[in-house]
Amino acid sequence: MRFVSWNVNGLRAAIRKGIDSYFDDLDADVTMLQETRTLEEQLPKNWTWPAGWHVTLHPAEKKGYSGVATASKQPHNVLFRGHGGSTDPSDSEGRVLVCELDGMVCINTYLPSGSNKEERQQFKEQWMEQWRSFLLPYFDDKRPVIVCGDLNIAHTEDDIWNPKGNAKSSGFLPHERSWFSDLLDDGWTDAFRHLAGEGDKTYSWWSNRGQARVKDRGWRIDYFLLNKAATLALKDCFIVRQGGLDVSDHAPVVLDLEL
Numbered sequence: 001m002r003f004v005s006w007n008v009n010g011l012r013a014a015i016r017k018g019i020d021s022y023f024d025d026l027d028a029d030v031t032m033l034q035e036t037r038t039l040e041e042q043l044p045k046n047w048t049w050p051a052g053w054h055v056t057l058h059p060a061e062k063k064g065y066s067g068v069a070t071a072s073k074q075p076h077n078v079l080f081r082g083h084g085g086s087t088d089p090s091d092s093e094g095r096v097l098v099c100e101l102d103g104m105v106c107i108n109t110y111l112p113s114g115s116n117k118e119e120r121q122q123f124k125e126q127w128m129e130q131w132r133s134f135l136l137p138y139f140d141d142k143r144p145v146i147v148c149g150d151l152n153i154a155h156t157e158d159d160i161w162n163p164k165g166n167a168k169s170s171g172f173l174p175h176e177r178s179w180f181s182d183l184l185d186d187g188w189t190d191a192f193r194h195l196a197g198e199g200d201k202t203y204s205w206w207s208n209r210g211q212a213r214v215k216d217r218g219w220r221i222d223y224f225l226l227n228k229a230a231t232l233a234l235k236d237c238f239i240v241r242q243g244g245l246d247v248s249d250h251a252p253v254v255l256d257l258e259l
Contacts (some may be wrong), residue, residue, distance in 0.1 A: 008250070038064075093112070113171070115205065153180050
């Protein structure tokens with residue numbers, strides 16, 4: 001069974017740039033998008049989701065901002081929108097969508113960025129702690145639980161092109177990386193790193209500045225995290241760099257499970 005997670009950097013722009021061909025080629029059973037930045041009625045009038053897909057959009061209240069969407073070939077049930085924490089109790093920024101389908105749970109997440117200003121960094125860190133607590137009960141679920149999305153943190157030096165130069169950058173701060181280690185210590189498996197091992201420097205996001213995209217000077221900040229039941233079914237996890245060149249500043253991450 002195939003899952004795709006992709007920060008599309010605006011779904012309407014991604015449609016113009018040819019995301020449909022990636023939907024066809026990747027042929028995922030479940031597709032989870034982040035930073036959709038659209039309402040259903042704002043999508044192009046002459047465009048439709050792939051035939052047979054069941055789609056739930058969870059947009060931000062602020063138009064043109066944030067938002068996630070989950071699409072599946074089989075019907076899914078929405079369990080929660082948001083993590084229920086005090087930082088954004090109604091999930092007005094549209095950052096978490098929890099769905100159930102085919103005896104499994106998919107948690108689509110777009111973790112806040114703290115790169116703009118200090119108050120957003122503080123919001124991010126509070127949000128992170130509340131999201132981690134929200135996830136804890138799911139780890140022991142007997143069903144496969146798949147957590148995915150743009151988590152806006154590069155965990156280790158393998159996950160970033162220039163670790164020394166970014167040591168004081170939001171997304172690679174020492175305490176953010178320590179938090180990510182704690183998250184994995186809760187039991188979650190980083191599917192890509194579990195298979196690729198240490199030393200593999202494959203990235204999922206590239207700055208538009210300079211020649212970062214062309215020279216593959218990026219960050220790996222897009223993840224699939226798996227509970228025990230999902231880890232036992234893990235077959236493959238890989239990043240499609242070309243999607244980060246053609247469609248978005250992020251590449252799609254693909255997860256294959258034997259279910």
